[in-house]
Amino acid sequence: MARKPKSTSKSKSPGERAFLEIRDVSKMFGDFTALQDVTLDIHDGELICFLGPSGCGKTTLLRAIAGLDYQTTGRIYQKGRDISDVPPANRDFGIVFQSYALFPNLSVEKNIAYGLVNRKMGRSKVKARVEELLQLVGLEGSEDKYPAALSGGQQQRVALARALATSPGMLLLDEPLSALDAKVREHLRHEMKELQRSLGITTIMVTHDQEEALSMADRIVVMSDGRIEQVGTPMDIYRNPTSAYVADFIGAMNFLHGKVVRKGHVKVGKMDIAVNGAADQFKTGDEVVVCIRPEDVAVRDLAQVKINRYAMAIRDVEFLGSFCRATLDVGGKTGEELTADFSINLMRDFKLERGAKLNIALPKEQLQVFPSNGTDIPA
Amino acid sequence: MKSSVLKKVTLSVFGAVLAGSVFAATANAKDLIVYTAIEPEELSAFAKDFESKHPGVKVKFVRDSTGIMTAKLLAEGKNTQADIVWGLAATSLLLLKDTGILEPYAPKGVDKLDKKFVDSDNPPSWVGQRAWIASICVNTAEAKAKNLPIPKNWADLTKAVYKGHIVMPNPASSGTGFLDVSSWIQMWGEEKAWKFMDGLHDNIGIYTHSGSKPCKMAGKGEFPIGVSFAYKGAQLRAKGAPVLTVAPSEGVGWDVEAFGLVKGAKNAADAKKFADWSVTKEINVIYNKEYAVVAYPGVAKPVKYFPEGLLGKMIKNDFLWAAKNRKRILAEWKKRYDSKSAPKKK
Amino acid sequence: MSVADISASEGITSSRWARLRNGGTESWILLGGVSAIIVALFAFLVLPLYALLKKSVEDDKGNFVGLVNFEEYFSSVGLVQSITNSLTIAVLTMVISCTLAFIFAYGLTRTCMPFKRSFRAIATIPILAPSLLPAISLVYLFGNQGIMKGLLFGESIYGPIGIMIAMVFYIFPHVMMIMVTALSTTDARLYEAAESLDTKPSRVFFTVTLPGAIYGIVSAAVVAFTLTITDFGVPKVIGGQYNVLATDIYKQVVGQQNFSMGAVVGLVLLIPAVFSFIIDRHVQKKQVALLSARAVPYHPKPHKTRDAALLIFCIMMTVFLVGILGMAAFASFVTFWPYDMSFTLAHYDFDAVDPNGWSSFFNSLKLAGFTAVIGVVVIFLGAYLVEKGQSFPRLRNVFHMLAILPMAVPGLVLGLAYVFFFSRPENPLSPIYGTLAILVVCTVVHFYTVSHLTMLTALKQIDKEFESVSASLQVPFYKTMLKVHVPITLPAISDVMMYLFVNAMTTVSAVVFLYSPDTKLAAITVLNLDDVGDTAEAAAMAMVIVATSVTVRILHGLLMRTLNARHSEWRTR
Secondary structure, eight states: OOOOTTOSOOSOOTTOOOSEEEEEEEEEETTEEEEEEEEEEEOTTOEEEEEOSTTSSHHHHHHHHHTSSOOSEEEEEETTEEOTTOOGGGSOOEEEOTTOOOOTTSOHHHHHTHHHHTTTOOHHHHHHHHHHHHHHTTOTTOTTOOGGGSOHHHHHHHHHHHHHHTOOSEEEEESTTTTSOHHHHHHHHHHHHHHHHHHTOEEEEEESOHHHHHHHOSEEEEEETTEEEEEEOHHHHHHOOSSHHHHHHSSOOEEEEEEEEETTEEEETTEEEEOGGGGTTOOTTOEEEEEEOGGGOBOSSOTTOOSSEEEEEEEEEEEOSSEEEEEEEEETTTTEEEEEEEEHHHHHHTTOOTTOEEEEEOOGGGOEEEETTOTTOOO | OHHHHHHHHHHHHHHHHHHHHHHHTSOOTTOEEEEEOSOHHHHHHHHHHHHHHSTTOOEEEEEOOHHHHHHHHHHHGGGOOOSEEEEEEHHHHHHHHHHTOEEOOOOTTGGGSOGGGBOSSSSOSOEEEEEEEEEEEEEHHHHHHTTOOOOOSGGGGGSGGGTTOEEEEOTTTOHHHHHHHHHHHHHHOHHHHHHHHHHHHHHEEEEESSSSHHHHHHHHTSSSEEEEEHHHHHHHHHHTOOEEEEOOTTOBOEEEEEEEEETTOTTHHHHHHHHHHHTSHHHHHHHHHHOSEESSTTTOOOOTTOOTTTGGGBOOOOHHHHHHHHHHHHHHHHHHHSOTTSOOOO | OHHHHHHHTTSOHHHHHHHHHHHHHHHHHHHHHHHHHHHHHIIIIIHHHHHHHHHHTBOTTSOBOTTHHHHHHHHOHHHHHHHHHHHHHHHHHHHHHHHHHHHHHHHHHHOOOSOHHHHHHHHTGGGGSOTHHHHHHHHHHHSTTOTTGGGGTTOOSTTHHHHHHHHHHHHHHHHHHHHHHHHHSOOHHHHHHHHHTTOOHHHHIIIIIHHHHHHHHHHHHHHHHHHHHHOOHHHHHHOTTOOOHHHHHHIIIIISOOHHHHHHHHHHHHHHHHHHHHHHHHHHHHHHHHHTSOOOOOOOOOOHHHHHHHHHHHHHHHHHHHHHHHHHHHHHTEEETTTEEEEOSGGGOGGGTOTTHHHHHHHHHHHHHHHHHHHHHHHHHHHHHHHHOOSOHHHHHHHHHHHHGGGGSOHHHHHHHHHHHHSOTTSTTGGGTTSHHHHHHHHHHHTHHHHHHHHHHHHHTSOTTHHHHHHHTTOOHHHHIIIIIHHHTHHHHHHHHHHHHHHHHHOOTTTTTTOOGGGOOHHHHHHHHHHTTOHHHHHHHHHHHHHHHHHHHHHHHHHHHHHHHHTTTTOOO
16 A cells, blocks of 8 residues: 555554545435445545446545535535535635636636635735646746647646645545546656655545556545445455456456355366355355456466366457457357466467467466356356 | 725626616606607707796606507506696597596686687686697699599598598597597588598508608608698698698598696696696797697787688587597497408498 | 536435535525526516416406406407418518528528628628618608509508518528528538439438428528517508507507507417427427537538529628618608608708607617626626526526526517506516616516527536636635636627627617606607608618617627637637
């Protein structure tokens, strides 16, 4: 868990309350439930990502935190203060939108100073602060330009500077990078994380881009259908998804449908897969899915591997630049497939190509097992 | 920062001024509201004359045709804004007297006026100013061009040769129009009069809103013959229009322009001043500039371009009868002629 | 955010109050603003209309008489004839004006003929004139002394022919502009596809061009129909004995002071207007859906015969429009038509012929100025609250519906409704009766919908997160509104002001029942002058109105140009 250096106290003493406490927040739009009983703690100084497909409620949650759209029920506390019914103007946050929402008729300077001017700050102080912020986001000397004269990335920096200008207690980012093209996005991703870390400002970012979430967040909140699916560090979420939904949503994942045949063993097609502890919660005869990430399918050094070792044929190979994604024939009447990511190196060494046969292993410790009656499981 | 405060102040001041000036447009309490049907072009001269003699009083004329003004006063009743009704047909004032909205008042010097012009009650509810007399305006140039003989009497107007060439005022809106209809009925009796009007209707190009418009249209040759009143024809002739004013031989209808004070007027004091001013010899001289018959005896001089023998042809007009039958006559007229395209009842 | 609208109102009442309290001044301003505008629209639109409805079932003394007035109305041959007349005129005018406007718009959008911009500019001129002007002009052109009388082959201009010609002039710009929009929003790819399939031009026209513009055509037809059936100036001047509903209302109310019957006719007139309004709303929705499709703009290619034919047509149409305007201008300078054709300015000496003469013009200027300024403030705030207000969704919905309603109410009906509502002494608002204020209010309400929709469209184009940003920066929304929204929407604000000004200058119908001697308006003076036969003076006053509108329009153009130049750094147009 990457913590920012300035972070005052990560070690939460038992009585201490989190920076932001969200308690049983629900939001209804007519008959439609956009958020259902969301409870979440956000810690001081962390960058937390709300991740999920569109319509999962992540933006609704962010807007409820900002007070832009009130929750229907539930409470929200910021630093112990109940802000549930406090309008946005009386909360303490800065916000950046996907559209940047820069005032087109105001210069960069006036945009950044927008919140400062209202605070009875002296003119020279405002100017100094604007300069400082422009430096912070790397746009020195752009004071007099209008937003229309800036590139998308530059506009996003100005929006960030404006949000930070009043030194808010919390920074809210609503899909801040999705309007940018890939190169700029990657660059800004890094910069923003750096900036957040150095300022130590508690930040909530909403995104549908898992790569963005994985690379930037201290913690990720995976959401679907108005509920929180899982909260954890990026590594945690990736390696140990607690539901088939999360497993599927983050990264690529193989779902092998099978049946528990005895304790610690699942039969998928003709394969008997040892899953050990992962399937402890299931009884014999339960329908389950066994999950493994494509990059975890092992090919090298199979000599000493005793379990979960299978011979398969390559049905298809898809070249993806730095690696290849192979579709393997699991065999059996279901015609189930397994995808595996192989490095170019490996491909060469093992002369892998369409139609080739090879041995693979499914490392026991990389396997996850979920009940197969869940609605979110891909066929 | 400062500037935004300044802006706010300017904005609110601006707003207040705006709102203020809109509401300030309310009629001044000092103004004397005069309801009238006198020809609009005469009004400013009258206002100027009165205001010069009574500085501090501002005269506000509300002007429309006789029928409109009458209907307006009848509808408004005692809530009317008018302080004085002035220059409206005596027939109409008789009606108003019946509804009780007139305040009897004897203007200073009213005793000098011809008794015929003054309500017989004492104090009188209405006082006449001058008479206007029906006539036919004929555009001689157009008549010649279209080969139309100059009509000599009312009956001529029903001749087929005039089809589509005659305009007359709608009696429902125009006082002149009403006095025509009323005079025809008084002269000939109901049956003959309506028969005449049926024939006339076939020849009418259009009915106009006001009594002067037919003459003006005749003046311009738009329709060569206009049933109107003598003053208009003479005035147009004086301006150089090829208009001959004809006094039909059977006799001509006429009515008196009269005034009466309104009961409970907001500005009753000034209304009385206005009434006093309206009966002076001086003002009667002004009346006489355009009208041949005025209330002050001995003032009237012949008006140029009036048809010869016009005064002799004035019918014996029974105002009381006209007032009493006004509603019925108008209803009958409307039923018969109001919509030219509507199926006609013969 | 439409879904969000429904939601906020479903919160728990106590927290709603807490939010309102916590929101401080800002929330109260918002709530106050929305409520104030709703109350205003109720007082100045809904209640007057109710008063009209009530009047129609009362006798002149104010006793309830049920449907007696309606019975009387429908048993009167003349009055019922007016319905037929009105419908005949409206349908014929609709067909003629839509056909002409479609061809004209086709020339402007689908050909390579020269002078397109000039044609378009000239074709909008009639908007600047009161509807009385073309009628007066037609008397000079086709009246019994008209210079082109022969063209009518003995038919009289006083009647349906005159009404229709004048109406076509008067509504042409409205219809033409809708047609231009309809024909501009086509997809060039459809034409390319048709061309690649070697389709005959006539088939392309009927399978691609017409269907693509159909909603615009329907919308234009509805506008033409409504404008024609509700206009009062034209039939008043040139209708002769051809009675229509609009003149009937005037005759009943002004001529006979029969207010109950006026109310009945008003309600009868309201029916086609509301009907058209519903059709138009329906069509507009569909049209929006059509527009949202991703289309490639169409660029016409030169085509000699087609371009020449349409050029000739547009020239003829322009001659017609300019001819009518020019005739009125010319007549206003002629000493004594048709006998003394020498030049004179005497007809502009309005004080000589009317006690309110020039003062009525200055009243009109005042009215137009106040209407433009007050109207644009109210309309901007209203549109802002509807579009950007983040709370009170239900109230905002109510308001939006009220804001659309004035479009369905003909001016005569609105004016009459005002008489019934405001003239009653027990009404606390009655002090404004007879003042300029009631004229301003009536005019703003009368022209509210179009202005509201214009403003709304402009505001919709502004990033809806500005309010959120401003709240997060703890800047009150009204500051951001003034600092950001107002400057950005300045072109729309200026358009709305211009629209209100010109309409206030030219309108007759809504105000004809409401003016007092102190507040008589220029357009009404035109009417009165024509009533007493002072046609040249009436033409002169109409020209003064046109000249004023033209001047204001030129100033507006210059202002826009300066604005665009000054804001070129950030305004992308």
